Amino acid sequence: MTGWQTLLYKESLRFWKVAFQTIAGPVLTAMLYLLIFGHALENHVKVYDKIGYTAFLVPGLAMMSLLQNAFANSSSSLIMSKVMGNLVFLLLTPLSYVHWFVAYVGAAVLRGLVVGLGVFAVSVFFTPLSLEAPLWIVLFAVMGAALMGTLGLIAGLWAEKFDQLAAFQNFVIMPMTFLSGVFYSIHSLPPFWQSVSSFNPFFYMIDGFRYGFFGVSDVSPWLSFAVVGSTLALVSLIALQLLRTGYKIRS
Amino acid sequence: MTAISFQSVSKAYPSPKSSKSNASGGTFLALDGVSLDIQEGEFFGLLGPNGAGKTTMISVLAGLTRATSGKVSVLGHDVQSDFAAARRSLGVVPQELVFDPFFNVRELLRIQSGYFGIKNNGAWIDELLESLGLSDKANANMRQLSGGMKRRVLVAQALVHKPPVIVLDEPTAGVDVELRQTLWQFIAKLNREGHTVLLTTHYLEEAEALCGRIAMLKTGRIVALDKTSDLLKAASSNVLRFKLDAELPKELADKARITGRIVQFPANDALEIERYLAAVREAGLVAHDIEIRKADLEDVFLDVMAQNKGSVHGVGAAV
Secondary structure, eight states, rough: OHHHHHHHHHHHHHHHTTTTTIIIHHHHHHHHHHHHHHHTTTOOOSTTTOEEEEEEEHHHHHHHHHHHHHHHHHHHHHHHHHHHHHTTHHTSSSSOOOHHHHHHHHHHHHHHHHHHHHHHHHTTOOOOOOOOHHHHHHHHHHHHHHHHHHHHHHHHHHHSSHHHHHHHIIIIIHHHHHHTSSSSSSGSSSSSHHHHTTOHHHHHHHHHHHHHHHHSSSHHHHHHHHHHHHHHHHHHHHHHHHHHTTTTTOO | OEEEOOOEEEEEOOOGGGGOOOOOOOOEEEEEEEEEEEEEEEEEEEEOOOTSSHHHHHHHHHTTOOEEEEEEETTTTTTTTTHHHHHHTEEEEEOOOOOOOOOOOHHHHHHHHHHOOOOOOOHHHHHHHHTOOOOGGGSSSSSOOOOOHHHHHHHHHHHHHHOOOOESSSTTOOOHHHHHHHHHHHHHHHHHHHHHHEEEOOOOHHHHHHOEEEEETTEEEEEEEEEHHHHHHHHHHEEEEESSOOOHHHHHHTEEEETTEEEEEEEHHHHHHHHHHHHHHHTOOOOOEEEEEEHHHHHHHHHHHHHTTTGGTTTEEEE
């Protein structure tokens, strides 16, 4: 293995060693959402014709879990290494900032995908799912996880304490994921909230992802692709710049 | 070839005092124009009181901190522009007892080798574990290890890529006698095999025993730099040492080095020794366990630091 591959391996091994907490936990949470909301709303809410509410919910929940866990992986790994001080072992290596970026985001994508797959595996017991356009599914899953892994990288570099990171997670990431159309179609919202949602990149990740399953979505998957792709490019540039200058890690 | 080179290196940090009260932005000079060349194969000691800038020098060398001005290189590789080659040449044992709680010892060493692109490093890892007395801890998680064991792992981690230049930042702080001896035997062996060693320590007897050359640092400046033997020669040759159960009169205490009950006076000849003992007697005190010993590095160190007492500078200076 080369240097960056080792870092990717180590970052993946880190979450894998505590898989009960990093994979099983989020899958269980998603399953509970599915159980409760599916049960309560299956016969009351119809989002798209011919699609049951539970079926509608599965891709959204899978994507939400995927996004949150991709974010959690890079951010918690970095903040822990910073607080514990063991980041120094990485700072002493010849790895370049691009290597850091690829490895941290790569491991975040991996964890996101594993959790997302876990949610699907469980959802099989609740409802059958169609796979209209699998390529879109893979594309949005990977891009969404990369976007959140990169955001986690930025947050992990920026935060100096665990509570700063928790604040970022609770006040930015959670509201944006919950208000992104996981539990509803934004067409069901009043016009004002519809236009607010159209500025939330999470909405496009989930909407594009869902298109891959049902072949229907709130906006065109191409629009979602463009929004998610350009957001990913923007946050990647920011993250690379922070790593290059050693923001808060090399004084 | 020069193993480690510092050329007029300065490092300024924003002064914590000035953050609110002084809007002009005062800075604190942790390093103030340090120039130092360490040759390949040297065992070099960097001494100085806390806050003198030793760790800052090492951080700049290791690329953990950027110098404000000046150039630093390892075996000719600039630590900023040619950082990958510089870091490959350098193994640093950090001062803080840090560890990654997710892995066991062997995993950590394997991962650390991997960062340097080294595959199949098992034989060298085994040798490191053996030499540092860690063989039976190879599969223990870092969390289960005692402080001394963690320190050994830090040393092993710094050496996984067989760096030609080894930097040890206070490796024996809080470490028991046995580990100190194991460690120094191992480091001395590496030095004999050609590795350059840069050591910072507060244990001056270690520095005296190990280092061929020594630099003393105070408030960011090098205040002494010479062969260890020459530094010792320059100091007053003898020290009068005795124990005392009472307090010395002030005019005597000012000239003495007092550690608990032990009182020491620098003394060059028999006359001086007699004069001190007489003064003690006249003060109505009884000296026990009187002995005369050769001056050691600690005496030199205290001399040098005392001579440079007036040189506090840089604090709060606007730059």
